[in-house]
Amino acid sequence: MTDTHSPAYARPERRLLPQPTAESAAFWTGGRDGQLLISRCRACGHFFHPPGPVCWRCRSTDVGPEPVSGRATVAAYTINRQPWIPGYPPPYVVAMVELADEPDVRLITNIVDVPLDEVRVGLEVEVFFEQWPAQPGPDDSPVWLPLFRRATATVGGAR
Amino acid sequence: MSGGPFDGKAVVTGAGKSQVGRRLGRTGLDLTIEAVTRAIADAGLSVDDVDGIASYPGPGVPDLGFSGASITEVRNALGLRSRWYLSSTETAGQIGPAIEACMAVTLGLANHVVVYRSVWESTAQAGAGRASVLFGGGTVSGHLEYTGPFGALSAANWLSMPAQRYMHDFGLTREQLSAIPLNARANAGLNPDAIYRDPLTLDDYLNARMISEPLCLFDCDVPCDGATAVVISRRDAAAGLPRHPLTVESVGTGMFERATWDQRVDVTTMAAHDVAATLWEHTTLRAADVDLAQLYDGFSFLTVMWLEALGFCEHGKVGPFIEGGERIALNGPLPLNTSGGQLSGGRLHGMGFLHEACVQLWGEGGERQAPNSPEVAVVGVGGGPVGGAMLLSTR
Numbered sequence: 001m002t003d004t005h006s007p008a009y010a011r012p013e014r015r016l017l018p019q020p021t022a023e024s025a026a027f028w029t030g031g032r033d034g035q036l037l038i039s040r041c042r043a044c045g046h047f048f049h050p051p052g053p054v055c056w057r058c059r060s061t062d063v064g065p066e067p068v069s070g071r072a073t074v075a076a077y078t079i080n081r082q083p084w085i086p087g088y089p090p091p092y093v094v095a096m097v098e099l100a101d102e103p104d105v106r107l108i109t110n111i112v113d114v115p116l117d118e119v120r121v122g123l124e125v126e127v128f129f130e131q132w133p134a135q136p137g138p139d140d141s142p143v144w145l146p147l148f149r150r151a152t153a154t155v156g157g158a159r
Numbered sequence: 160m161s162g163g164p165f166d167g168k169a170v171v172t173g174a175g176k177s178q179v180g181r182r183l184g185r186t187g188l189d190l191t192i193e194a195v196t197r198a199i200a201d202a203g204l205s206v207d208d209v210d211g212i213a214s215y216p217g218p219g220v221p222d223l224g225f226s227g228a229s230i231t232e233v234r235n236a237l238g239l240r241s242r243w244y245l246s247s248t249e250t251a252g253q254i255g256p257a258i259e260a261c262m263a264v265t266l267g268l269a270n271h272v273v274v275y276r277s278v279w280e281s282t283a284q285a286g287a288g289r290a291s292v293l294f295g296g297g298t299v300s301g302h303l304e305y306t307g308p309f310g311a312l313s314a315a316n317w318l319s320m321p322a323q324r325y326m327h328d329f330g331l332t333r334e335q336l337s338a339i340p341l342n343a344r345a346n347a348g349l350n351p352d353a354i355y356r357d358p359l360t361l362d363d364y365l366n367a368r369m370i371s372e373p374l375c376l377f378d379c380d381v382p383c384d385g386a387t388a389v390v391i392s393r394r395d396a397a398a399g400l401p402r403h404p405l406t407v408e409s410v411g412t413g414m415f416e417r418a419t420w421d422q423r424v425d426v427t428t429m430a431a432h433d434v435a436a437t438l439w440e441h442t443t444l445r446a447a448d449v450d451l452a453q454l455y456d457g458f459s460f461l462t463v464m465w466l467e468a469l470g471f472c473e474h475g476k477v478g479p480f481i482e483g484g485e486r487i488a489l490n491g492p493l494p495l496n497t498s499g500g501q502l503s504g505g506r507l508h509g510m511g512f513l514h515e516a517c518v519q520l521w522g523e524g525g526e527r528q529a530p531n532s533p534e535v536a537v538v539g540v541g542g543g544p545v546g547g548a549m550l551l552s553t554r
């Protein structure tokens with residue numbers, strides 16, 4: 001038997017955490033100000049992910065993090081049923097979401113607060129952030145993980 | 160046949176396999192030496208005739224039984240005098256070093272190169288899940304930086320997403336997908352070295368525990384201990400050897416998009432599609448000429464990707480192609496993963512497919528020998544962001 005009902009999201013006891021680097025720090029800490037910061041090329045205007053020192057499309061190095069709307073669409077998902085991490089019990093939804101600002105930029109994330117049988121390709125979602133304490137590393141800042149839940153209103157009033 | 164990237168000069172002259180099993184309690188080096196020396200003897204050579212050695216992945220990767228033995232360890236253990244050697248992970252999948260060995264013999268850098276892959280994951284990870292061993296520290300880095308925090312630690316998670324999208328877009332069903340693991344298990348029943356040999360039914364599959372939907376337990380391969388090896392020779396150096404040399408007609412090494420699990424423009428395609436495109440660029444042979452397919456099945460969905468990437472069916476049409484399993488059965492027109500693959504045979508991690516292709520082309524599959532007397536075999540290895548392919552023939 002596999003349950004399809006998801007209780008209201010409660011943060012897990014434990015997550016494996018990133019140790020932000022000079023390149024990824026903005027992505028992991030933008031949530032401090034409620035912003036999803038994605039690398040953007042100032043030469044061609046496109047966003048890209050994961051963060052890096054150069055734009056893979058036009059090879060400009062004039063790149064840096066910029067806020068996006070935080071709206072996205074589920075491109076693909078899985079309901080993970082296997083326990084991998086003590087303190088983070090299944091089931092949980094892992095998804096690739098496509099950013100409204102640049103649909104071929106995808107983030108791996110969790111879709112939460114949506115019943116498991118209602119998660120589907122095309123579901124419109126929006127970001128929120130979950131703060132976790134600093135890990136030892138080059139940057140000892142706390143991190144804000146971008147998670148997604150059902151969008152509260154659609155962009156431009158569509159639907 | 161002449162032509163192709165190696166102009167017919169690169170040939171396979173021998174193949175060998177160690178004991179394969181669960182928790183054998185043997186070291187990776189021990190298993191490696193068994194496979195390597197068997198392959199060399201199978202080619203009718205002695206260690207002193209072998210002047211090249213190549214392997215995936217070499218040292219420097221998290222171990223846990225993933226890297227059975229480095230080239231340095233094997234060379235030192237055997238006193239092997241090599242004129243050329245190489246190990247690599249950043250190459251065309253786990254058979255990348257075999258492709259590089261073809262280049263080395265063609266260029267005259269070596270006459271006979273032994274290529275091996277060995278794992279002892281079953282023993283090394285005994286008693287502890289891979290995740291708990293790898294991630295005990297609580298942090299993730301590298302490409303896991305962007306997946307691990309969300310509980311997506313396994314390729315089962317990364318692959319189940321494109322599998323789900325493929326099912327959504329093209330209507331592939333779990334019943335259709337089951338043909339891959341059911342075929343593997345049927346073939347494994349005829350392979351005395353396979354890990355899982357008991358019959359598997361559609362009901363077993365449909366009722367199996369989900370790992371990461373839509374992939375269930377039987378869509379995931381099984382870690383094992385074991386090593387496989389082949390000898391790649393230059394044709395003129397192989398004169399007088401006992402085996403009919405198998406020609407390496409072409410290889411696939413393409414990688415056109417960024418190598419990630421999630422940023423490929425079309426998430427219903429993978430590196431296999433780029434690899435296959437380059438494989439067919441180098442040869443006049445076509446998918447219709449292939450008699451036997453050995454396609455990576457670390458997860459069943461990867462085999463789906465290889466089948467369509469190589470052109471056995473159109474993009475999105477794998478479901479009807481594999482439905483019922485007749486086309487890919489041992490007695491079908493395209494026998495697939497005849498040793499049981501990694502799903503039932505054990506995760507020999509890529510080289511097992513090359514080994515099995517050679518055994519079948521030599522007609523030595525025993526009970527599991529494909530009855531269509533294959534003359535052309537394709538080997539596709541890897542998945543997600545990496546892959547490599549080889550096309551072999553008896554011509």
Ligand SMILES: [Zn+2]
Pocket residue numbers: 041042043044045046055056057058059060
């Ligand atoms: Zn640019």
